[in-house]
Amino acid sequence: MKIKAQFAMVLNLDKCIGCHTCSIPCKNVWTNRKGAEYMWYNNVETKPGIGYPRQWEDQRLHNGGWHLQGNRLALRAGGRAHKLLNIFHNPDLSTIDAYYEPWNYNYERLIDSPRRKHQPAIRPVSQITGEPLDLKWGPNWEDDLAGAGETAPKDVNFKDLDHAAYLQFRSVFMFYLPRLCEHCLNPACAASCPSGALYKREEDGIVLVDQERCRGWRFCVTGCPYKKTYFNWKSGRAEKCIFCYPRIESGQTTLCAHTCVGRIRYVGIILYDAERILQAAAAATDQEVYPAHLEILLDPRDPQIQATAHAQGISASMLAAAARSPVYKLIKTWRLALPLHPEFRTLPMVWYIPPLSPLQNYAAEKDSGDILDHMRIPVRYMANLLTAGDEAPVRLSLHRLMALRQFMRNRRVGEEKDSPRQSETGLSESTLEEMYRLLALAPFEERYVVPTRGTVAHGSTLEVQGLSGFADEPS
Ligand code: SF4
Ligand code: SF4
Numbered sequence: 201m202k203i204k205a206q207f208a209m210v211l212n213l214d215k216c217i218g219c220h221t222c223s224i225p226c227k228n229v230w231t232n233r234k235g236a237e238y239m240w241y242n243n244v245e246t247k248p249g250i251g252y253p254r255q256w257e258d259q260r261l262h263n264g265g266w267h268l269q270g271n272r273l274a275l276r277a278g279g280r281a282h283k284l285l286n287i288f289h290n291p292d293l294s295t296i297d298a299y300y301e302p303w304n305y306n307y308e309r310l311i312d313s314p315r316r317k318h319q320p321a322i323r324p325v326s327q328i329t330g331e332p333l334d335l336k337w338g339p340n341w342e343d344d345l346a347g348a349g350e351t352a353p354k355d356v357n358f359k360d361l362d363h364a365a366y367l368q369f370r371s372v373f374m375f376y377l378p379r380l381c382e383h384c385l386n387p388a389c390a391a392s393c394p395s396g397a398l399y400k401r402e403e404d405g406i407v408l409v410d411q412e413r414c415r416g417w418r419f420c421v422t423g424c425p426y427k428k429t430y431f432n433w434k435s436g437r438a439e440k441c442i443f444c445y446p447r448i449e450s451g452q453t454t455l456c457a458h459t460c461v462g463r464i465r466y467v468g469i470i471l472y473d474a475e476r477i478l479q480a481a482a483a484a485t486d487q488e489v490y491p492a493h494l495e496i497l498l499d500p501r502d503p504q505i506q507a508t509a510h511a512q513g514i515s516a517s518m519l520a521a522a523a524r525s526p527v528y529k530l531i532k533t534w535r536l537a538l539p540l541h542p543e544f545r546t547l548p549m550v551w552y553i554p555p556l557s558p559l560q561n562y563a564a565e566k567d568s569g570d571i572l573d574h575m576r577i578p579v580r581y582m583a584n585l586l587t588a589g590d591e592a593p594v595r596l597s598l599h600r601l602m603a604l605r606q607f608m609r610n611r612r613v614g615e616e617k618d619s620p621r622q623s624e625t626g627l628s629e630s631t632l633e634e635m636y637r638l639l640a641l642a643p644f645e646e647r648y649v650v651p652t653r654g655t656v657a658h659g660s661t662l663e664v665q666g667l668s669g670f671a672d673e674p675s
Pocket of ligand 2: 215216217218219220221222223244376378459460461462463464
């Protein structure tokens with residue numbers, strides 16, 4: 201077993217209000233530069249919809265990520281020889297229109313206008329060419345289902361569903377999907393780069409682009425199935441979300457998490473067995489990738505795992521943070537959070553708690569069938585998004601969230617504590633209380649457990665966690 205530590209994030213979609221606050225500080229700090237105008241390391245999409253860039257989820261168009269060739273894992277876009285043959289023409293590369301041509305306005309024309317009979321109007325002008333533009337797309341073009349009648353039928357998550365029925369006024373549904381680089385365990389961006397410029401940091405799994413080595417071939421842009429690597433037209437190099445590593449290194453969480461208005465984000469450390477990555481990514485069917493992925497995530501409170509990890513060089517502060525990791529609980533202990541499109545086989549490390557949408561018909565609660573079949577968002581849609589179409593893990597997560605809601609309601613209104621739904625999900629009262637605390641009340645330091653990179657002092661979290669035997673050497 202080769203144990204490695206990796207940052208992961210969980211987003212609770214039940215609480216995202218689509219305010220885009222997370223995207224703005226990220227933009228201001230990291231991509232507010234020439235050549236990066238069209239890049240959004242973090243963007244928030246409305247579902248159903250086709251997103252940014254257009255139809256990024258449809259790998260029949262983009263050829264991103266991995267697939268099985270026989271029982272071997274291979275890049276969809278072809279291997280090294282194929283890339284070298286196409287090095288001056290990447291056939292899978294999207295044009296700028298799939299993202300959007302960044303624009304601005306000549307505000308002075310309005311502000312400095314003298315008084316006159318007809319006030320001036322301003323037209324958007326391209327930030328690249330300076331020419332007037334007809335706006336046709338953008339990173340939040342489909343906000344709150346705008347234009348969904350036209351675009352949402354192309355949403356691949358409607359697979360096996362009658363999209364026309366769900367896009368009618370009376371039965372339409374929506375939720376928000378904030379997206380960033382997944383800092384995958386098996387990153388297709390890195391495997392696609394002919395120059396070896398993309399790499400995964402040994403100490404915390406953050407995926408970065410070495411700007412010195414990048415030659416601007418753009419195979420990482422097409423190789424990433426989440427379309428979270430971008431080409432900077434000014435520098436001629438690729439760039440991507442850096443998981444705010446300068447902040448992370450000083451013990452702070454990422455900007456998108458720090459500023460999240462809905463308090464939907466959780467950041468923490470996950471320990472995993474690096475020797476089993478390929479085995480998990482090459483699971484026999486798309487639906488088996490998620491359970492195989494879960495399987496390689498290791499219990500950070502298991503003393504044997506801790507001892508092995510420390511002996512293999514994982515720092516004591518990392519182990520202490522892993523033991524307190526909110527993301528491990530949400531992903532593995534409680535199975536509430538699920539990976540985004542596991543069928544891309546990159547083993548993504550940004551996970552999502554599915555939204556518990558309202559019931560369409562409360563009377564249906566008394567039916568003998570599964571209450572989730574009466575929810576506004578079809579379970580099948582969520583399963584296509586999060587578990588390669590397998591409904592069982594989505595149902596487990598939603599049932600647990602529903603049991604939690606009922607448990608707290610019963611407690612508030614003084615009804616009996618145990619409910620049939622609670623016992624069905626196998627959650628004890630103390631687990632429900634712990635879940636409630638983390639999902640609803642947890643303060644900053646419980647939602648974001650980021651290790652500091654220094655020597656660990658007495659009285660630190662290590663001692664609190666009973667891990668003081670693993671204290672780092674003074675540096
Ligand atoms: S999401 Fe894309 S850019 Fe990020 S690590 Fe995975 S493959 Fe690479
Ligand atoms: S800041 Fe939080 S609540 Fe607002 S859109 Fe971003 S993830 Fe959602």
